[in-house]
Amino acid sequence: MDGSHQQDSSAAPERKDSGGGAQDASGRALRLVVPPGTAGSTERMPDPVPSAQMTLVEQLTEWARMRIDERVFRAGMRMPSIRQLAQEKGISRFTVVEAYERLVALGYLESRRGSGFYVRERGAQASAAPVAPVAVAARNIDVTWLLRSMFHTAETHKAPGLGFLPNEWLDGELIASALRGLGRQPGNHFLASGTPQGFLPLRQQLRTRLEELEIGATAEQIVLTSGITQALDLIARLYLCPGDTVLVGDPAWFVMFGRFAAQGAQVIGVPYTAEGPDLEALERIVQAHRPRLFVINSVLHNPTGTSLSAAKAFRLLQMAEQYDFLIVEDDIYCDLCPPGHAATRLASLDQLRRVIYLGSFSKTLAANLRVGFVAAHPDLAATLTDSKLLAGLATPEINERVLYKVLTEGHYRKHVERVRGRLDRARDDTRRELERRGLRLFPGQHAGMYLWADTGRDTNAIATAGHDKGYLFAPGSLFSPSQMPSGWMRFNVASSGDPDMLDFLSRQLDRR
Helix, strand or coil: CCCCCCCCHHHCCCCCCCCCCCECCCCCECECCCCCCCCCCCCECCCCCCHHHCCHHHHHHHHHHHHHHCCCCCCCCECCCHHHHHHHHCCCHHHHHHHHHHHHHCCCEEEECCCEEEECCCHHHHCCCCCCHHHHHHHCCCCHHHHHHHHHCCCHHHCCCCCCCCHHHCCHHHHHHHHHHHHCCCHHHHCCCCCCCCCHHHHHHHHHHHHHCCCCCCHHHEEEECHHHHHHHHHHHHHCCCCCEEEEEECCCCHHHHHHHHCCCEEEEEEEECCEECHHHHHHHHHHHCCCEEEECCCCCCCCCCCCCHHHHHHHHHHHHHHCCEEEEECCCHHHCCCCCCCCCHHHHHCCCCEEEEEECCCCCCHHHCCEEEECCHHHHHHHHHHHHHHHCCCCHHHHHHHHHHHHCCCHHHHHHHHHHHHHHHHHHHHHHHHHCCCEECCCCCCCCEEEEECCCCHHHHHHHHHHCCCCCEEHHHHCCCCCCCCEEEEEHHHCCCHHHHHHHHHHHHCC
16 A cells, blocks of 8 residues: 555645636536646546535545446446556645545445555445345446436537537527427417327328338327337336346447346347347347347447348347247437438338337437337337326427427428438548547448447546546447446547547557
8 A cells, every 4th residue: 555644734725726727607616626836737527526615635535436426436446546546636645545535434435455445335325225126136237427427528529429419410490490380379289288199290290201111100009208218118117027038239228228127127138240130149048038028229220330131130020929029129310321221120021010119309309309209019009108108197298299390391301411411421530530540340330320449448447537538438338238348439420520539549549
């Protein structure tokens, strides 16, 4: 152990932020304050910290506490050594020692003699109240830190890990025009609670859009939801009981892992190829675990950006029939798929007999519009509507009316064409930059928002280092149900062009 428990004299006065650090709306500084002339410049904190009113020890304690709460530092992890952290922050080792000791007293860390400080498992606090068995399963699925960071990140050019397009890529005037149009309608149109299945004219419009994808569905087979997330929640509540198995891609969209685990389900990943899931591995898993559901992005899969081939789609449907499981087809990236792109939708082959089709507009219009939909067999659509009523009554009709006007006023198609063209250019640029830095790209990524790249390094470490510097990376471990360390990383091509971010990535890759 380096350092001692002696009080650091530099930490005694309450140091003010005299370095002109950035501040939030309440005037709280966002930087770790160090004495003038100390080695090492100030660093951007992961969250607003009232450092102007705090000593160095208090600032460092708060910095570490937030990283533990957000699970950047996870239970069992060894904290940076006292010497290392003092050098990185440009502060005294005595300051680090006292901060670590405070974190031990607060229950965040434990000290192991001769080894260092480790993040403490804080299960005792969580279990103060009775906890259902499903909560134990959910604890193994840890994606909270990335979700929180996505909402905290203000500079999208520093966030290659974002899961949505930057605001400047979207067309706010489409929504503003729709809102102005609604404002000219009588106010009593907006007073009712809405209908359980959702705004009928929008469901009729969605029926027309599904016909273009060769998916036959009546308006009665479509249920509007508050985004894809609520759609998956309704399906999980209906089909999954504790102990049931649900299959997902490995890698796949990480938010659903926690949702299914919270339902008590066993979440198992299916390896991916450039043409979709590895069907030989899938069949072995199905035979061993007899799943209830398989959730898949058949078009522009998140995070690999690949699309399902026709041959694999047919075989997957045959397997679902043979082993009696349902397929949930998440087509959230539908409108980002260019015309003529080789892609096969399972719902178009199956016509909603064994496939439940999900859609949304959060990627192409606005993340906070929160209008998604489920298209399903008539009996299932009715059951999902009942579940929706029990879970939260109706979805807000005003949002559904806004989306209906956007889709019917004639400008939406041109908008998505412009976005697709811009993504094509950004993807080519990002691909060249990543390959120039030695990253290996997953094959078959020819459209959409994402590139999936092998860094050859533990991307958890890269994401952790980037978090300190204000960069948001999406490490590969988050996209696997096993949450094991991974060399893969997802890059949003719309927010991966910043030279400083790319140089930071290069420096991380050069470390041994």
